[in-house]
Amino acid sequence: MITPGSKYFFGLTGLSLIAAILYMVLVNPNDLGAVALFGLATSGALIGVMALFTRDGDVYTDEEAVAANAVAGPPSFWPIVFALGAALVLTGLATVSVVFILGIAVLIGGGVEWTIHNWADGASSDREFNEFARARAISAIEYPGLAAVGLGVIAFFFSRVVLAVSKESGPIIFIAVAAVIFTIGVLIASKPFMKGAVTVVVAVFAVVALAGAGTFAALSGERHELAAAAEEDHYDASHRECGGEESKHYDHLANNTVSLRSAVTATIFVKDGKVYAEAIGMTKKVDTITIPRSNATSVMFRNLDEEQHRLVVNLGSAKVAETGVVEKVGTCSQLTGKNQEQVMTLRIPKPALAGEPYSFTVPGATGEIKLVVP
């Protein structure tokens, strides 16, 4: 007997085989897509054979299974959910991608629920047992799924609140809310009679409060500085500033601490108005930093002075193609405050010309670090 489970996988095999052939004919025979579809077909066939061989993992012998199949379970509403998912996917394809993603989620959720429901219906001829089997199988998926959605919702709304309140009150709110949650948790755990209805009321109240606060915060906008920083687009071409000038918002607001996945080759410091540098692996301070040609290399700048400073790299000069005017080449970091740092990543394809050596300088501080590209 071909079991229902294996039928499903054989169906998948057939479908993906057809899809693979169509793909090869219509799209591109040498493409990874065809390989993937053939892979799907093969793995479908493999699982199908396994399912057939193990009788879908059903421990019941044929007669029992027939008896179990004879009782119809209660009608299921999951097919409707599944259909809704399909509708959302189609709508999403035509309209906004959020709807499409939502549709996929509903499709997967509904599909899983439907499959398990169906499977449980055929588990035995005992309806109650079938219901029990379904609950057991599905809760392993439902609980983590719902928890993930719940956490996502909480995180989303809470982050809106934190973005809207001031930098100082953010942590306080965070701590206060955490303390309240903790207290309620302890209460519920230690006072068993509080469980049930009370818990539900508390939870619903909390979620409504959070959603309300989050929505309100989202509508009233992010806190002043963040909004201002977003407004002042530092990377805009018209916004070049490599001199002594100060920025209105952005430079003050950057938190100026750096975590990098790439290693920095050297760190340039400003202390007491003087520039000096240390390089990885070098035991003494260096006055020259050597970096390989055309290879992205990062250099760190750390300001140890009270005044704000920025690191400037001078890369000679070049003719601007359109105008023919010779202009200085170089770039700079943002302004950094005391004990703060910035990273500059350089990829320099050519060595400096004899008359125009490359160098790092810091406006407002004395000294320079030579930059050599051999």
Add this chain to the structure above:
Amino acid sequence: MDSVNNVKSSSHRIRNSIATIIGFVVLAGCATNAPQDTWQPKGDNAQIINNLQWIVFPMAGVVGVLVLGFYAYTIYKYNDRGQPIPSQSHGKPIVEIILTIIPALILTVVGVFTFRGIFELANTEDTEMVINVTGQQWWWEYDYPAQDEQGITQPIISSGQLVIPVGTKVLLRETSRDVIHSYWIPALNGKKDAVPGRINLLRLQADKPGIFAGQCTEFCGLSHANMRMEAIALSQEDFAKWVANQQKAYTAPATGSLAKEGESVFLNQCIRCHQVNGLKKADGTPALAAPDENVYSGAAPNLSHLMSRITFAGAKFDLLNKSCRSDVWDASSETIGGKYLAGVSESCLNATHLRAWLRNAPAMKPMYADPAKLASSGGKYRGMPNLGLTETDIDKLVAYLLTLK
């Protein structure tokens, strides 16, 4: 009777062949010409690793023999010969405790020595010299930042052969321009990956002058197997001479010479990838290579002092012909420095391989250098392409390259 004899002789045969196999395995470990043998350290760092091996391997060997012996004994002893199944029991705390404690002790000992070794190898505090090592498909670039203590007043750039002074704690700052490579000179230290965007540190120190072979040990594409390198340890005096030579300014070949014609072929064909420091274009302006526009990794070997090295193309080919080669490679540690510093002269040049390289590099070393297949690398070559040079051009180029000492 017959059958008994048969059994005996076949068990003899098995025993003999096992003995032979073991014998071969043991003998294979005795190869004398094994330049990449990790059991023959030629410097402090490799010695640290070797000391550790001498602790860990014997211990692992004893454990292995004991466990396998016990296993074989059990198989033999409890082989099913129709005897009744012995009584079955579950667990025996005392055995379990002993069998937990013994491995724990063994691992503690191994762990202590291993960690000590790791920390010793990671020490960079007493570095005496720094060299940047950059890997790319399929060769290594070395650049020596200016370091007054070592007499390096101008940065030096080279490829394939790493030259270091003996008895000096050299620190390699490794990185990569394309994929992950790994730098390994077994006689001087263990492996260290060269990872794009990172700088990994590896210490080398050689006790005596010599040439130490190594190879890239992180699979890095088509010619990974051909990505070799050598470390050349020179005495302090010889190293100073080497440095002086590397910092020597460019001397253009004499006008009218074959080499001078080679220089202009070079300016036409090669400068777009290869830098020769000090080389000037016909109009007198400096000739700057643009490997970033032509090679996927963004680099090609700097040829300023090509003939001061004795191998090329990822240390895959010799620049010296057979007899000159063995003269250097087989030299004693006292004489090797002077011989290495002599570089490559016209009479010693391995012209066959160099000419073959210029004629059709990808035929010598597999590289993605087929102009028709550059879609995946944005139109840039991985490696050196076939430039379709004529034999006369090659004559001129060889004459020119010989001047780059």
